[in-house]
Amino acid sequence: MVTSEHLSAAKILWDYHRMMSPICAADRIMVFGSNDLRVAEHAVTLFEAGLGKWILFSGARGRMTQDWPDTEAATMANVARSLGVQNEHIFIEDRATNTGENIRFSRELLSAAEATPTRVIVVQKPYMERRTQAALDVQWPEVECLVTSPPCDFENYCFGELTQRLLIEAMVGDFQRIIDYPALGFASEQDVPEQVLTAFHYLRDEGYTGQVLRS
Numbered sequence: 001m002v003t004s005e006h007l008s009a010a011k012i013l014w015d016y017h018r019m020m021s022p023i024c025a026a027d028r029i030m031v032f033g034s035n036d037l038r039v040a041e042h043a044v045t046l047f048e049a050g051l052g053k054w055i056l057f058s059g060a061r062g063r064m065t066q067d068w069p070d071t072e073a074a075t076m077a078n079v080a081r082s083l084g085v086q087n088e089h090i091f092i093e094d095r096a097t098n099t100g101e102n103i104r105f106s107r108e109l110l111s112a113a114e115a116t117p118t119r120v121i122v123v124q125k126p127y128m129e130r131r132t133q134a135a136l137d138v139q140w141p142e143v144e145c146l147v148t149s150p151p152c153d154f155e156n157y158c159f160g161e162l163t164q165r166l167l168i169e170a171m172v173g174d175f176q177r178i179i180d181y182p183a184l185g186f187a188s189e190q191d192v193p194e195q196v197l198t199a200f201h202y203l204r205d206e207g208y209t210g211q212v213l214r215s
Contacts (some may be wrong), residue, residue, distance in 0.1 A: 031122075034059070047080075132147050139186070
C-alpha cells in the first residue's frame with residue numbers, strides 16, 4: 001500500500017527530477033517517446049508559440065505502449081496533426097527504445113536531412129527531465145538542449161494504467177540511473193541534496209524497486 005510517508009518521499013524525488021529550466025526559442029522541438037500524450041500536446045503548445053520551426057517525435061514501443069497500434073512517435077505525431085500541425089513540420093523517428101537511442105537516432109535522422117540544429121527544446125515527462133538533461137549533456141554536447149515537460153504537479157500526474165505505485169517505481173529507477181550512469185559515460189554528474197538521497201533510499205528499501213537496475 002502507498003502510504004502518506006511514501007508519498008512525501010516521492011514528492012521530494014518528483015521535485016528533484018523536474019528541473020523547471022527556463023525555455024527560449026530554438027531551432028527545433030524534439031519529443032522523446034512515452035505513454036503520456038500530454039508530452040505531445042505540450043510540444044504543440046511550444047510550436048504554436050513560435051519556439052521551434054518543427055517537431056521531431058522519437059520512440060518505438062515500450063513496456064507500457066507495447067499494445068499500441070502505432071509506435072509512440074507515430075501516435076504522438078497524430079496528436080500533433082489533430083491539433084493543427086502540418087506534416088511538413090513533423091519528423092518521425094520510430095526505432096528508439098530508450099533515452100540513449102532517442103538521442104542517437106534523432107541525431108542520425110537530422111544529420112541525414114541536413115537539419116542539424118544548434119539549439120533544441122526537448123520535451124519529456126516531468127519526472128524524466130533531469131535524467132534526459134544529463135544524457136544530452138554527454139551524448140549531444142555540441143547542441144544546446146533545453147529540457148521541459150507538461151505543467152503538472154505530482155498529486156495530479158497519474159493517469160490511465162499509471163498508478164501511484166508505478167509512478168514512484170519509475171522515479172526511483174530514474175534516480176538510480178542518475179547516480180549510476182555518469183560512471184558508465186552515459187550522462188553528466190548531477191548534484192544530489194542529502195534529502196533527495198535519503199528519500200530514494202527510503203523508497204527503495206520500502207520495495208519500490210520495479211524499475212531498479214539489477215547488478
